[in-house]
Amino acid sequence: MTRGDGETGAASRTGTGTGSRDRILARVRTAVADAREAPEVTRDYLTTHTPDDPAAVLDLLHENLAEYRALVHRTDAEGLPPLLARLLAERGSATVLAPAGLPPEWLGATDAVRVQDRPESTAAELDAVDSVVTGCALAIAETGTIVLDGGPDQGRRRITLVPDHHICVVRAPDQVVASVPRAMVRLDPTRPLTWISGPSATSDIELDRVEGVHGPRTLEVVLVSD
Amino acid sequence: MSGTFVGMPAFPEAARDAVGNTTLRANLRHATHTIRDKRAKAVAELADWQQLREAGKQIKNHTLRHLERYLVQLEESVVRAGGTVHWAADADEANRIVADLVKATGEREVVKVKSMATQEIGLNEALAAEGISAYETDLAELIVQLGRDLPSHILVPAIHRNRGEIRDIFREEMGKWGRAAPDALTDSPAELAEAARLHLREKFLRAKVGVSGANFMVAETGTLVVFESEGNGRMCLTLPETLISVVGIEKVIPTWQDLEVFLQTLPRSSTAERMNPYTSMWTGTTDGDGPSVFHLVLLDNGRTDTLADEVGRQALRCIRCSACLNVCPVYERAGGHAYGSVYPGPIGAILSPQLRGTESEIDASLPYASSLCGACYEVCPVAIDIPEVLVHLRERVADRGGKGHRLEKAAMKAASWAMDRPGVMAAAERAATRTRRLHPKKVPGTGAWTDSRALPELPEKSFRDWWKGEGR
Ligand code: SF4
Numbered sequence: 001m002t003r004g005d006g007e008t009g010a011a012s013r014t015g016t017g018t019g020s021r022d023r024i025l026a027r028v029r030t031a032v033a034d035a036r037e038a039p040e041v042t043r044d045y046l047t048t049h050t051p052d053d054p055a056a057v058l059d060l061l062h063e064n065l066a067e068y069r070a071l072v073h074r075t076d077a078e079g080l081p082p083l084l085a086r087l088l089a090e091r092g093s094a095t096v097l098a099p100a101g102l103p104p105e106w107l108g109a110t111d112a113v114r115v116q117d118r119p120e121s122t123a124a125e126l127d128a129v130d131s132v133v134t135g136c137a138l139a140i141a142e143t144g145t146i147v148l149d150g151g152p153d154q155g156r157r158r159i160t161l162v163p164d165h166h167i168c169v170v171r172a173p174d175q176v177v178a179s180v181p182r183a184m185v186r187l188d189p190t191r192p193l194t195w196i197s198g199p200s201a202t203s204d205i206e207l208d209r210v211e212g213v214h215g216p217r218t219l220e221v222v223l224v225s226d
Numbered sequence: 227m228s229g230t231f232v233g234m235p236a237f238p239e240a241a242r243d244a245v246g247n248t249t250l251r252a253n254l255r256h257a258t259h260t261i262r263d264k265r266a267k268a269v270a271e272l273a274d275w276q277q278l279r280e281a282g283k284q285i286k287n288h289t290l291r292h293l294e295r296y297l298v299q300l301e302e303s304v305v306r307a308g309g310t311v312h313w314a315a316d317a318d319e320a321n322r323i324v325a326d327l328v329k330a331t332g333e334r335e336v337v338k339v340k341s342m343a344t345q346e347i348g349l350n351e352a353l354a355a356e357g358i359s360a361y362e363t364d365l366a367e368l369i370v371q372l373g374r375d376l377p378s379h380i381l382v383p384a385i386h387r388n389r390g391e392i393r394d395i396f397r398e399e400m401g402k403w404g405r406a407a408p409d410a411l412t413d414s415p416a417e418l419a420e421a422a423r424l425h426l427r428e429k430f431l432r433a434k435v436g437v438s439g440a441n442f443m444v445a446e447t448g449t450l451v452v453f454e455s456e457g458n459g460r461m462c463l464t465l466p467e468t469l470i471s472v473v474g475i476e477k478v479i480p481t482w483q484d485l486e487v488f489l490q491t492l493p494r495s496s497t498a499e500r501m502n503p504y505t506s507m508w509t510g511t512t513d514g515d516g517p518s519v520f521h522l523v524l525l526d527n528g529r530t531d532t533l534a535d536e537v538g539r540q541a542l543r544c545i546r547c548s549a550c551l552n553v554c555p556v557y558e559r560a561g562g563h564a565y566g567s568v569y570p571g572p573i574g575a576i577l578s579p580q581l582r583g584t585e586s587e588i589d590a591s592l593p594y595a596s597s598l599c600g601a602c603y604e605v606c607p608v609a610i611d612i613p614e615v616l617v618h619l620r621e622r623v624a625d626r627g628g629k630g631h632r633l634e635k636a637a638m639k640a641a642s643w644a645m646d647r648p649g650v651m652a653a654a655e656r657a658a659t660r661t662r663r664l665h666p667k668k669v670p671g672t673g674a675w676t677d678s679r680a681l682p683e684l685p686e687k688s689f690r691d692w693w694k695g696e697g698r
Binding site: 015016017018020021023024025027028029030031032035036037038039040041042043044045046049064068119122123124127140142143144145150156157158161180181184185189190191192193194195196197198199200201202203204205206207208210212213214215216 | 253256257260261271272273274277278280281284285287288290291292293294297298307310311312313314315319323326363364365366369382383384385388389392415416418419422423426427430431444447449455456457458460461463464465475482483484485486487489490493497499500501502503504505506507508509512514515516521523524526530531533534536539
């Protein structure tokens with residue numbers, strides 16, 4: 001192999017339809033050959049719609065999460081383990097799945113059996129777990145969204161998907177941003193990202209909202225302030 | 227298993243049938259009005275909506291102008307991230323590529339995330355012909371698939387079915403495809419959703435191959451993005467070992483930052499939410515998390531023809547939010563099926579005839595499936611001037627030999643209810659100022675209104691002025 005860069009290199013690394021690749025690109029080139037130059041984008045939209053006040057941003061997050069039917073709780077570092085223990089007990093969860101990097105003290109007060117997510121665990125095994133507890137990468141106040149990026153305290157995407165009950169811990173103010181633009185600059189697109197706004201829901205039947213079609217039926221978010 | 231749009235009657239006839247179906251009309255009216263009102267509220271929350279809309283339009287225009295550069299960059303990014311990129315000039319080629327990829331895995335079943343690109347190319351039917359079962363996993367798509375039916379709305383494809391019909395479909399059909407619906411299934415939406423959950427979970431947990439589309443592809447990073455609500459998307463995108471995404475070439479955007487615009491405008495325009503429940507973003511493959519094999523199939527299928535049309539190319543900006551459907555008086559009356567394509571409503575009326583050409587009766591009739599009231603343009607988050615493209619396409623059809631006038635008459639008749647509503651018609655007439663040449667003086671038809679009155683003279687003021695001044 002010699003020079004692997006540029007178009008030729010890219011073409012050799014693609015799958016089927018290489019002939020079509022060149023044809024499509026040629027058609028694209030011809031199609032816009034006479035088109036007017038399109039200017040670069042004007043970004044005069046707002047980077048946030050919320051005053052820069054951490055307490056107000058946290059309140060907004062709380063409100064928007066709740067409006068999208070997540071159950072929201074607030075506590076501090078000390079109150080977190082007993083709160084998690086109570087939330088698991090209230091649901092009668094006998095097993096709790098936690099990613100390897102979850103701070104061990106978080107689950108220090110629960111007697112639910114801790115299940116590890118092993119690479120070889122099957123989806124069916126996950127399906128049998130009662131609850132899952134994770135951290136997050138960040139949370140967005142204006143949209144009521146938590147974002148997971150597969151970090152050590154969040155684990156693989158499937159563990160927050162298959163079990164029916166997800167508790168997500170958000171550390172305020174560090175992990176709370178006001179807006180989508182503020183979130184984008186902090187996220188790493190090379191990681192798999194899952195944005196979650198409220199529990200799984202459908203409105204496909206006569207627009208009646210039903211929760212928990214495939215993803216967790218219940219999303220609880222714990223806002224931990226220091 | 228599902229039907230096909232090929233051979234559909236032209237819009238006027240199909241619309242006339244739909245207008246006569248009162249259940250369908252009531253369902254549609256309920257749906258479009260509910261979403262429309264909620265959407266206006268969600269949009270009003272953002273003081274910079276017009277700036278976001280303008281930025282969205284500019285991002286898409288810039289991308290389309292330099293599409294070659296961004297497609298090549300996207301390909302490099304996806305390959306760098308561990309994916310394989312395939313190019314498909316048309317539906318047949320795309321279907322063949324996907325079928326071969328599935329066969330190479332040794333599997334005979336795939337789970338699918340709702341995707342208009344794969345509907346556009348008839349992928350499910352093509353896979354079935356190769357002995358591969360493709361299961362739709364979006365609740366509405368499942369309803370449509372089990373009912374051997376066609377989707378009627380971009381966002382809520384089964385909106386033409388009510389709960390009683392859905393229960394009957396589930397009871398009769400689920401057992402033929404997998405886990406049967408419970409015997410005592412009632413028509414409560416919660417119970418119906420639960421039946422779907424159990425029926426599909428069995429498929430998700432064993433699926434080895436997932437097939438999806440994507441809402442966006444980021445050239446700079448190679449990231450693909452899927453917006454959804456139910457979690458079926460996440461299931462299909464993360465549980466299988468192999469993921470195949472079929473995406474139109476117009477879905478690329480240049481940068482990661484560009485996504486922040488659409489993450490704000492798409493959910494609010496579409497489901498009228500601040501954010502949809504789940505958005506998945508993946509960049510190639512990630513060790514130990516999600517599929518270990520990722521294929522991206524880039525689809526042309528008429529898009530480069532559309533791109534070559536100076537006026538029509540703006541249709542490629544569409545982000546498929548469906549806002550234009552929900553405000554369209556003709557769509558509300560005629561229903562999605564009348565458009566004879568996976569793209570119904572105002573966007574379908576300009577996209578389908580461009581992707582497929584205007585040779586067939588249905589495609590030639592689509593540019594007439596509008597009252598030109600302009601409401602679709604006003605709500606469009608990427609500011610596509612749908613009326614402008616409609617008029618442009620009417621000229622194209624009319625230039626080809628006289629068919630236009632007849633089609634217009636028929637389409638106007640199908641939409642004649644609008645004429646009973648002074649507000650709607652007033653808007654339509656004002657919008658028509660710049661399209662005089664294409665408007666008949668008197669609308670021939672059977673409705674009382676059209677029989678007794680000639681169309682008023684077209685006023686000078688444009689629809690948009692009216693909308694901003696007196697409208698709403
Ligand atoms: S044309 Fe505009 S309003 Fe209609 S679906 Fe596309 S983006 Fe949405």
